[in-house]
Amino acid sequence: MTPAARVAAAIELLGEIAATGRPADRVAADWFKARRFIGGGDRRAVSLRIWAVLRARARLGWWLARAGAAETPRAQVLAWLCLGEGLALPALERLFDGATFAPARLEERERGLAAALAGQPLDHPDQPPAVAAELPGWLHARLAAALGEHAAAELAALREEAPVDLRANAVKAGREEVRAALAREGIEAEPGRWSPWALRIDGRRPVAATAVFRNGEVEVQDEGSQLVALLADAQAGMRVCDFCAGAGGKTLALAAAMGNRGQIVACDVRGGRIDRAAQRLKRAGVDTVRRQVLQDERDPWVKKHKAGFERVLVDAPCSGSGTFRRNPEAKWRLSEAGLAELTALQARILESACRLVKPGGRLIYATCSLLPEENEAQVERFLAARPDFAVLPVAGVWAERLGGAPPAAGPFLKLLPARDGTDGFFLAVLERKGTAAEALHPSTGSG
Numbered sequence: 053m054t055p056a057a058r059v060a061a062a063i064e065l066l067g068e069i070a071a072t073g074r075p076a077d078r079v080a081a082d083w084f085k086a087r088r089f090i091g092g093g094d095r096r097a098v099s100l101r102i103w104a105v106l107r108a109r110a111r112l113g114w115w116l117a118r119a120g121a122a123e124t125p126r127a128q129v130l131a132w133l134c135l136g137e138g139l140a141l142p143a144l145e146r147l148f149d150g151a152t153f154a155p156a157r158l159e160e161r162e163r164g165l166a167a168a169l170a171g172q173p174l175d176h177p178d179q180p181p182a183v184a185a186e187l188p189g190w191l192h193a194r195l196a197a198a199l200g201e202h203a204a205a206e207l208a209a210l211r212e213e214a215p216v217d218l219r220a221n222a223v224k225a226g227r228e229e230v231r232a233a234l235a236r237e238g239i240e241a242e243p244g245r246w247s248p249w250a251l252r253i254d255g256r257r258p259v260a261a262t263a264v265f266r267n268g269e270v271e272v273q274d275e276g277s278q279l280v281a282l283l284a285d286a287q288a289g290m291r292v293c294d295f296c297a298g299a300g301g302k303t304l305a306l307a308a309a310m311g312n313r314g315q316i317v318a319c320d321v322r323g324g325r326i327d328r329a330a331q332r333l334k335r336a337g338v339d340t341v342r343r344q345v346l347q348d349e350r351d352p353w354v355k356k357h358k359a360g361f362e363r364v365l366v367d368a369p370c371s372g373s374g375t376f377r378r379n380p381e382a383k384w385r386l387s388e389a390g391l392a393e394l395t396a397l398q399a400r401i402l403e404s405a406c407r408l409v410k411p412g413g414r415l416i417y418a419t420c421s422l423l424p425e426e427n428e429a430q431v432e433r434f435l436a437a438r439p440d441f442a443v444l445p446v447a448g449v450w451a452e453r454l455g456g457a458p459p460a461a462g463p464f465l466k467l468l469p470a471r472d473g474t475d476g477f478f479l480a481v482l483e484r485k486g487t488a489a490e491a492l493h494p495s496t497g498s499g
């Protein structure tokens with residue numbers, strides 16, 4: 053591809069992302085799949101540019117509005133080339149030259165726009181805080197309030213690109229073994245800060261193409277996700293339910309924590325996601341997982357298996373506000389009404405999934421959100437309705453599983469990107485009162 057064709061491709065792909073409203077990574081994957089003639093180098097260059105534009109969307113929009121220009125994908129890319137890549141008018145005219153595969157020639161008003169933006173920085177002191185933080189106004193207000201003294205550092209971190217973490221699959225190999233194998237394939241990795249499985253690699257490397265990935269010795273997984281699975285404290289021989297298993301990221305880690313012994317039931321309402329988990333489980337050498345597609349959270353399967361599990365992980369559907377580094381466009385798809393729907397769903401899931409926990413067993417509630425309405429408030433509401441559950445302070449679980457102390461004090465685990473180097477996560481461990489014997493004669497009538 054010529055440099056101009058790469059620009060044209062970025063404009064086209066951004067248009068597709070805006071039009072479909074689907075997650076940008078999936079739209080991009082489908083777009084490249086339909087254009088297999090685009091080689092690896094071109095693909096990387098186009099991807100880098102569209103992610104850069106998506107990450108800078110609010111600031112680019114602010115500059116475009118100031119110049120009186122509409123916020124189209126073409127204008128966004130033009131503004132990015134000026135403000136993010138430092139190109140001036142002559143270079144832009146060479147890219148927008150109207151040749152085959154190149155973007156159409158610049159119009160007069162676009163030349164004016166480029167002249168107005170040339171030499172300007174992307175960040176400007178007049179930008180409102182929400183624009184500078186790359187967040188919708190309502191969400192900026194909520195996150196800033198929730199993060200308090202951490203707001204400046206964490207909101208800045210959420211704007212940046214996330215690191216790439218790997219999880220050595222303990223079912224097949226130790227961390228040092230995996231690290232050495234990756235090094236032999238040219239990928240340097242450093243041990244993570246918290247999880248005994250974690251390796252962090254430098255930048256975007258083709259991990260999926262390595263032999264060590266293909267034979268299931270390593271998975272791509274944020275260190276925060278690994279900690280959630282470790283703190284679920286699933287042990288060999290236990291019966292564990294992963295209620296919102298999705299494509300099985302945490303299921304795989306739970307199985308590794310259990311030494312691939314015991315039984316895990318991976319549930320989800322999306323059958324397609326669980327099917328994707330099947331391939332990953334096979335590659336990882338995990339054979340303790342049964343898959344269960346649920347109609348909804350109150351599927352009769354739940355009642356049938358009440359008090360049947362020592363551990364129930366609810367990795368709830370959430371705003372994903374702790375992972376905005378990875379999905380920079382997700383925040384623009386979220387609305388206040390959508391958030392209210394999510395919190396109502398989380399409450400319904402907790403209310404139903406808790407029935408699966410044996411007396412003496414644990415319900416682990418996790419989100420990748422930084423918003424208290426999805427986290428602490430959700431747990432408080434649940435505990436008020438279910439006095440047969442009590443909070444198990446996370447520090448004790450952390451000390452037992454990982455040694456030492458969690459990053460911050462408090463009954464729950466809260467991970468913050470800038471402070472802890474992970475995605476943002478929340479985790480609460482709730483123990484069901486009573487002993488295992490009571491499981492046969494549960495005293496609460498709610499089933």
Ligand SMILES: C[S@@+](CC[C@H](N)C(=O)[O-])C[C@H]1O[C@@H](n2cnc3c(N)ncnc32)[C@H](O)[C@@H]1O
Nearest residue numbers: 296297298300301302320321322349367368369
């Ligand atoms: C945060 S994602 C799970 C990610 C997964 N645990 C992992 O580690 O890769 C939340 C999941 O909850 C599922 N979900 C949504 N509504 C649900 C419901 N009512 N009952 C169970 N799962 C639900 C979604 O399909 C989604 O896969």
